[in-house]
Amino acid sequence: MKVLVVGAGATGGFFGARLVQAGGDVTFLVRPRRAEALRERGLRLTGLGEEEVLTPQLATAGGLSEPYDLILLSVKAAAMHSAVADLAPAVGPDTALLPVLNGMAHLDDLNARFGTARVLGGVAKVVTTLNDDGDIVRLAPLAQLAVGEQDGRLSPRVEEFAALLRTAGVDADASADIVAAMWHKWVFIATLGALTCLMRGTVADINAVPGGPALGPAILAEAASVSAAAGFPVPDAELTATKELVTRTDVPFAPSMYRDVVAGRPAEAEHILADLVSRARGLSVATPLLDLATLHLRVHQHRVSA
Known part of the structure; x- marks a missing residue:
């Protein structure tokens, strides 16, 4: 499964890092300034146990030219519209979009733009923050991600992604009632x-x-x-x-x-x-x-x- 993680902040950076560690084909779509910092320092997870440092695959706006199997959208709500414009070239006929923002308004917006069949529901539970260096600091062991089709089907793509997350040590659930x-x-x-x-x-x-x-x-x-x-x-x-x-x-x-x-x-x-x-x-x-x-x-x- 080819995964594009949009945003390498406290949430997207954490789950993306776990997918990389599980051997996933993962690229992070980030702003140029964040890309520069990640190239210099790597993607760092700290706060619990030993510091983990990864060298991620990176892309910036305008640098996407082919579709991905799954796009994990993890940005602040205020940045969502610009992020969607940036990721649009990575959306193909079979691409699944998985937003993990809080609330519901983003789901309405993504459904309107890409169609309900392409958009998954997601609920992320992780206690992380970014420090002044842009490193991801874990404040508690909690690491859960539920994913599901909006119509409640346990589809192969949902099952595959949940299994990949579990391989990465994340408590992942393929949900039959993700909207609830x-x-x-x-x-x-x-x-x-x-x-x-x-x-x-x-x-x-x-x-x-x-x-x-x-x-x-x-x-x-x-x-x-x-x-x-x-x-x-x-x-x-x-x-x-x-x-x-x-x-x-x-x-x-x-x-x-x-x-x-x-x-x-x-x-x-x-x-x-x-x-x-x-x-x-x-x-x-x-x-x-x-x-x-x-x-x-x-x-x-x-x-x-x-």
Whole structure:
């Protein structure tokens, strides 16, 4: 299987590196500046155990001339449209596109451009970040990737890619209900993002003060109500696990959206929160806390973009 990984950041870089280590034919499509850094330092994974250094195959925009079997799209939502334009020459009649962005808006956009049959659903769970040198830092052992056809078929291409990931040491699942899994992760990400960004603190910070432990479950209830109204109720076990996480006092946990906000970087407010509350309006679901968090992040976005 010939794989193109679009983006070599904290998520795409990690899963792409694992595919390389499994012997896959993998090329990374990156910006010229990132390509220069990767040629100088290699693709480095650090944070847990010994540092791993790979010398990846690289391509930049305009350098693609033949189709790939699978394209793993892993970029920030704001960069998706330019990334899609860059990867378009690599899309052939039998190419499968696997986006691993959070939320659902990207799936709608890719379906409209390439057709539903070409686009897979994906849910990535990995706790990584980039350091100042552009190295991928693993913050926890979690490394999961679920992939599936939007219509629920367990197709040969899905099975093959999941098997390749498992060879690479990734907990990979060929899912028969990937769209529901994407909605459920969206609920989780939106809850944690809204909670920590609105309060400008980690989960432990928020739950250490009076009133704090009630906020996370209230935001979760709103997000889960939207998913249920859309036809994808979150299983009770997942709701319980998320509720336990957002009310813990011993975990200084915060999602990447929060880390972006406190660092003064743009956050995926429109893709993760604004789209969710927009769908809530269409489904007649009230989301006052998510509305407030969306407004808060839009102000942040305005400030950092000015």
